[in-house]
Amino acid sequence: MNLAQMLFYVMSFIALASAVFVAATKNLVRSIFMFFITLFALAGLYVLALADFVAVTQIVIYVGGILVLILFAFMLSGRETLNAMALQQKQFISIGKLPAFLLAALFLIVLLNMIIKVDANNLEWVKKSIESKNDIPVNAAMTEDIGVGLMTRYLLPFEAISILLMLALVGAAHLSRKGRGA
Amino acid sequence: MNFYITYFFIAIGLFGFSALFALFGVYAERKISAFIQDRLGPTETGKFGSLQTFADILKMLQKELIIPAAADKLLFMMAPAIIFIAVYLGFAALPWAPGLVPAKLNLGLYYIFAIISIETLGILMAGWGSNNKYSILGAMRSAAQIISYEIPAGFALISVVMIAQTLNLQNIATQQGILSPEKVNFSGFWDVSSIGGIFAWNVFRAPHLLIAFVIYFIASLAESNRAPFDIPEAESELVAGFHTEYTGLRFALVFLAEYSMMFLVSMVGVILFLGAWNTPLPNIGAIQLANWTSGAVWGILWIIAKTLALVGIQMWIRWTLPRFRVDQLMALCWKVLTPLAFACMLISGIWRLWLM
Structure with a gap:
């Protein structure tokens, strides 16, 4: 090791x-x-x-x-x-906790399923991108790659997230404002 | 395995340096404050009172470590360590001279920015763990202040990074002098690549970086909880803020962290804006002052001199200006510094695209 x-x-x-x-x-x-x-x-x-x-x-x-x-x-x-x-309430199992239990159990099943089924050492898409030289070497400049990626290939999701954050900001400002009569 | 031993030595050396600096810094602070307030300061212990801080440390080492009965013991004991380690880890990425840097990170600046923000957590931990109303008020004020001032500081730093095009502190340092691999222009028009000296520093590379430097300096005062931004430990209202309950060695650790933080933020400012380890003396024709005063030893000398000058200004400001009120503090941050920092970032982008 x-x-x-x-x-x-x-x-x-x-x-x-x-x-x-x-x-x-x-x-x-x-x-x-x-x-x-x-x-x-x-x-x-x-x-x-x-x-x-x-x-x-x-x-x-x-x-x-x-x-x-x-x-x-x-x-x-x-x-x-x-x-x-x-x-x-201190007891571990109660009816109020049923939804949480269900959610956690389902998520566990999904995770276990994925871990058992996936063959991490030879994934299809990883092999493909190595063959077509579409991979980043260990000593490459990460930050530049991320920046260029955000501004070209992933521009739409990036902008969508910024609009979402903007909405949250406006909402927070609205909530914390002392409303006139409201 | 040899380089692991080197790492240990460097780590111990940096710790020793920060401890030594704290000792020197406390003495300097006392003498400067005394000078400004027309007093004498420490005079009795040693020549000119120079052994006063050693005596204080000896006293602190002997003191009992008191834990308040109602305190959350674990958080209370861990908080000073976390506060100090957060600052100390920041030293790992700072370059001292050409080719002399503890850890050559290509994310150096971003790493320091991240590590410093952990200090807030330690302060909140100290405030909550003490279970004292003054402590928690101080801790909350400190957290609010540091989070707010991280924004203008961050954007002032980004405006430099946009000009320098790298986050590696060593590369940023190299760009500001005669050793620069690329062309350096004094405010965009005068090529000073072979002249170097003070003209090649980042503050003069573009005029708006001077404003960015002032923004960064003000924000760094707030981040190290120094006056006029010392509402977290306002003696007149909060006893001593978040470290009210600390005694002995733990209190010494909080103090050590404060002085190390002063040195750290000043050194980051020097590296980014004031030419890092580059000499301020330019080449004038045949008199190659810049070539003569560059090198490893000169580099260490210059960077320490510049950083100590900034620390001196921090002390000068502390003993000259009165404390801000909370609302003034926030108004300054959000209504003045943040828009200015945004403007600097915008100008940096335009500068890089059209003028370089």
């Missing part, structure tokens, strides 16, 4: 263990901080997959942005709301 593989297993273990802790713990704040470790381990896995730009973006957006905003919302909400959340 070489160093890269060892790192992969260590980081996957950290990611999985911290994710389980995030879902299982009763202490909400600690689960948010533990989520930070999950995200960091995921960033490490991205680096191992040679996607360093994605790894850094993961840290900028999720750790620096979203996680801090979650904490912010958490700290702004009153103690009563938090207590009510902590006092949720």
Whole structure:
């Protein structure tokens, strides 16, 4: 087992263990901080997959942005709301949790199905793109490739996402505004 | 295996440097504040009070580590470490001289930007873990401030990156002097590739980068929680903000992080705008000042001198300007700096397309 593989297993273990802790713990704040470790381990896995730009973006957006905003919302909400959340029904199986259970089970089946069926070492489309030289070598300039890709081939989805974000921004501004009489 | 040992040595060296800088920085801050306020500052311990910070560190090492009874112990203990490590990791990508950089990342600038944002998390952790109303107020103010000021800082940085066309800090540094592989123009018209010196620095490559530098500098003050942006630790309202409950070594770690952060943001500013390790002296005809004063040792000397000058300006500003109110702080960020930074980015794009 070489160093890269060892790192992969260590980081996957950290990611999985911290994710389980995030879902299982009763202490909400600690689960948010533990989520930070999950995200960091995921960033490490991205680096191992040679996607360093994605790894850094993961840290900028999720750790620096979203996680801090979650904490912010958490700290702004009153103690009563938090207590009510902590006092949720304790039993593991109950009728209220049925939809969540169903969703999780279905997702697990889909994932297992995919993992068993896929043959990761010789995928059809990977072979094809290597044959037609449509692949990026390890030492290529990733950032430039991503930038050029976003502005040419994936321009439409990129613009669609920016319109979506713009709508969210306008909506948030509208909601937080003190309405005149509204 | 040899290069792993080198990595360890470099990491320890950087840690030693940041600790040394914090010691020196605290002393300098005391002396500068004393000078500005017409006092004497530390005078008793050592010659001119120069051993004062060593004495303070010795005192802090002996102090009891108090954990408040109602605190979340784990978060409380981990927070100073996370705050410091976030800043310390940033040092990994900073170039010190031609060919002398701890980690040659082609995403260097983006990496530093990402790593710095982790500090916010540590501050929130400290605030929540302390279970103290002053701490949590300070932490929330700090987080709001850092998130807001990341936007103008980020766009000021992007306007440089658009001119430089790379995120690799070493390449950005190389472009600003006589060692540049491409043509360098002083504000777009005068070719200074062989003259170098102060004319080749990024602030003078395009006039709007001077504005971008000022925006970045103001935002970096806010990101390192320094006055006039020190509402997270406003002594007159919040005791000491997010580190109210910390004692002894943990408090020292928070302090170390603050001073390392000052050095880090100043050094990023120097690398991006003020010519990094390039000499300020130009070649004038036969007097090849720039050629004589370039090289590894000169590089380290220049970059440290420039960074310390910026840190000095940070201290000067801290002891001159009064603290901003929260609404003034946000108004400055969103109504002045952010639109200006956007304008800089736009001009950068036009500049790169039509003038370079």
